[in-house]
């Protein structure tokens with residue numbers, strides 16, 4: 001299953017970009033990163049069947065193991081692409097929230113979107129490492 005991270009805003013050369021690159025290299029699953037402007041922009045049509053996940057403060061606070069289980073279930077169920085959307089300063093619209101398969105929160109705090117990009121990449125690496133039995137993740 002292709003993990004497709006679609007994020008608003010330009011990351012350019014920055015500490016966040018270094019973190020994104022670090023985890024991007026380590027994720028063994030097919031991975032694609034698409035950067036959109038703060039507003040507007042278009043994303044190539046997803047492979048079908050696909051799932052849509054929004055990163056959103058109003059989402060579910062999932063453990064890394066739970067995220068891994070969801071990805072495993074979708075992959076094994078024949079889902080070909082999972083799109084993860086990170087919003088810009090104004091976040092996501094209610095229509096976008098209503099249309100998503102899953103909303104994930106990294107706690108109730110509001111984080112800068114570039115940091116969320118790095119955090120999501122780390123969680124995707126962690127989830128895929130859990131599924132691969134890689135020792136990176138040590139359950140608490």
Ligand SMILES: C[S@@+](CC[C@H](N)C(=O)[O-])C[C@H]1O[C@@H](n2cnc3c(N)ncnc32)[C@H](O)[C@@H]1O
Pocket residue numbers: 054055056057085086087088089090091092104105106107108109110111112113116
């Ligand atoms: C600065 S935040 C936008 C805040 C905006 N006021 C809102 O209502 O969503 C930019 C993006 O970062 C991500 N983000 C920020 N905090 C988050 C959190 N706690 N959990 C998940 N994603 C978060 C979301 O994708 C959000 O759209």
